Amino acid sequence: MKNKNLFLLLLLIFFTLVSCSGDDGGNTPDPGPGEGPVDPPPAAAQPLDLASYSNGSGVMMQAFYWDVEPRHGWWDLLSEKVDDWADAGIDRIWLPPASKGQSGGYSMGYDVADYFDLGDYFNHQTTETRFGSRAELDNLIETANANGIEVIADIVLNHNSGGGLEWNPYREKETWTLFDEEHGNASGKFNRNYENFYPNSTSPYDPGSLFYEETNLDHNQQYVQDWLWEKDYSVAEFYKNEVGFDGWRFDYVLGFEPWVVKEWLDAVGGFSVAELWDGNPDVLEAYIEATGAGVFDFATFYKLEEAFDRFDDLTYLTRHMVWQNYPDKAVTFTANHDTEKDSHEDNKIAPENKLKAYAFILTHPGYPTVFYLDYENENFQAKLDQLILIHNTIATGETEVLYVDDDEYVMKRNGTSSNPGMILYINTSGNVKARANIQTNWNATPVMDYSNSIDFQTSTGSDGKVTLRAPANGYAIYSIME
Known part of the structure; x- marks a missing residue:
């Protein structure tokens, strides 16, 4: 019985790691709300007026x-x-x-x-x-x-x-x-x-x-x-x-x-x-x-x-x-x-x-x-x-590639003191992708996709890390909300 419980525990840890990375050669199903450390933004959060x-x-x-x-x-x-x-x-x-x-x-x-x-x-x-x-x-x-x-x-x-x-x-x-x-x-x-x-x-x-x-x-x-x-x-x-x-x-x-x-x-x-x-x-x-x-x-x-x-x-x-x-x-x-x-x-x-x-x-x-x-x-x-x-x-500031493999590319523009910058997430697989622990410059801040490619909002952690999503065979571009 103890060996069986240990096996189940190891299996649970394995699937948890896979779901958090979203990197499985393009076969990741549409991530659900509970997959990865996804925190919803405050209800009062509003999109930036980019024209400003x-x-x-x-x-x-x-x-x-x-x-x-x-x-x-x-x-x-x-x-x-x-x-x-x-x-x-x-x-x-x-x-x-x-x-x-x-x-x-x-x-x-x-x-x-x-x-x-x-x-x-x-x-x-x-x-x-x-x-x-x-x-x-x-x-x-x-x-x-x-x-x-x-x-x-x-x-x-x-x-x-x-x-x-x-x-x-x-x-x-x-x-x-x-x-x-x-x-x-x-x-x-x-x-x-x-x-x-x-x-x-x-x-x-x-x-x-x-x-x-x-x-x-x-x-x-x-x-x-x-x-x-x-x-x-x-x-x-x-x-x-x-x-x-x-x-x-x-x-x-x-x-x-x-x-x-x-x-x-x-x-x-x-x-x-x-x-x-x-x-x-x-x-x-x-x-x-x-x-x-x-x-x-x-x-x-x-x-x-x-x-x-x-x-x-x-x-x-x-x-x-x-x-x-x-x-x-x-x-x-x-x-x-x-x-x-x-x-x-x-x-x-x-x-x-x-x-x-x-x-x-x-x-x-x-x-x-x-x-x-x-x-x-x-x-x-x-x-x-x-x-x-x-x-x-908002496409301004130093450029930093945060993650890349054959079908995912995540890049950050660091912005300036008066401009939040942005994160580009390209996904060429046939499924929605989620990538956890993306390091942003935004601590405990609501974020959303401004490219109108995916209906997804979340919040960064106190350390600035976040799980983001990209649509199948597409891209998303994230920045902060007000």
């Missing part, structure tokens, strides 16, 4: 996708949205390349022909760009700025397209390198010919380009530098001082040397982010150091894809990412116009994992970007609005 907090942060909206519709009406459509975006906490919008491209009214702007034609000239079979007229662009920028939103220009600095044919002695054939008023450059500003592209008399080599190789601009030439950023008539000065752009997204910076971006920023300043498509954080950090520009944090993007999709292992979320060392220069994202059209599954995050990925970037350091099509998804928008609110208010 501000940590000085904002979020950028990528305000386009490939082949946007309606053609010629995009600037007007965005003008109708910026007021709501500002209310949601968006402080910058990134626009597609605004200048006329070879594809005319069908161009997404990356086949740039005339840097100074923003819908002003009849050029490439159209006056308006795919996105609209110059007047409509001006109205969009004015409307955005009136709502406290900066407007970021997408700048294509290396490859050109849409010029006229001319004999090119350096390639010993005809090339489409003649850009003037009659050949694709209706503004007559920054006219170009074969001498301005690799190879030429001053640069007798061809560094190569993934795009329009024969019209890869030679930035070593003073003429090209003058027209792009150095002189008061340059593209940079035109976009900043006449059009009113507030900053720059540099397209395909692998196509030219880092000093080009540095000199551009030295000349005109402004917010900046470079598209250096490389998942190696060391490469991205070296670019930050060489240019002073921000970068899209592809290291984080690929760690999110690996954690949620490719390997289904949340420990990848603790590996090296740019925001860890350069939080002010890392522009984090979960999707963009290129990743969403890429057919390779490792270059995109699956739709069913998008919100968990957004929960990560909108609670961690770095400057997050929301992709237009994700925000317009009716199943995402309210949840993204809440995540943006959390990002701009």
Whole structure:
């Protein structure tokens, strides 16, 4: 009998330990009220008014996708949205390349022909760009700025397209390198010919380009530098001082040397982010150091894809990412116009994992970007609005990972003396998870989930420890109640 009682006692202790940890490889049933040291909050406890907090942060909206519709009406459509975006906490919008491209009214702007034609000239079979007229662009920028939103220009600095044919002695054939008023450059500003592209008399080599190789601009030439950023008539000065752009997204910076971006920023300043498509954080950090520009944090993007999709292992979320060392220069994202059209599954995050990925970037350091099509998804928008609110208010202070395994990730932002901070709990298992003994900064304090993902409130102990829950295949974000 004594041996039987001892066996039952040991069995009871075993199941108690399992229920408190909630970590059983994803097979934990929905925790009941008695599982773990869960203390209900006082009846009088109320949610914080998050709108009364501000940590000085904002979020950028990528305000386009490939082949946007309606053609010629995009600037007007965005003008109708910026007021709501500002209310949601968006402080910058990134626009597609605004200048006329070879594809005319069908161009997404990356086949740039005339840097100074923003819908002003009849050029490439159209006056308006795919996105609209110059007047409509001006109205969009004015409307955005009136709502406290900066407007970021997408700048294509290396490859050109849409010029006229001319004999090119350096390639010993005809090339489409003649850009003037009659050949694709209706503004007559920054006219170009074969001498301005690799190879030429001053640069007798061809560094190569993934795009329009024969019209890869030679930035070593003073003429090209003058027209792009150095002189008061340059593209940079035109976009900043006449059009009113507030900053720059540099397209395909692998196509030219880092000093080009540095000199551009030295000349005109402004917010900046470079598209250096490389998942190696060391490469991205070296670019930050060489240019002073921000970068899209592809290291984080690929760690999110690996954690949620490719390997289904949340420990990848603790590996090296740019925001860890350069939080002010890392522009984090979960999707963009290129990743969403890429057919390779490792270059995109699956739709069913998008919100968990957004929960990560909108609670961690770095400057997050929301992709237009994700925000317009009716199943995402309210949840993204809440995540943006959390990002701009209580997602502040030092970052500390409290627990991680293959299907659970618990992270704390320590807040400040006047801001409580928050705790993110991601769960990729098929069941509700509970994790006990999470160490908070809140002693004997009621807490709740502010992401509206799980209906759960509790209180921390006098030592600040608490048991928290996360919904199946989802996330919760906890902070104090009043």
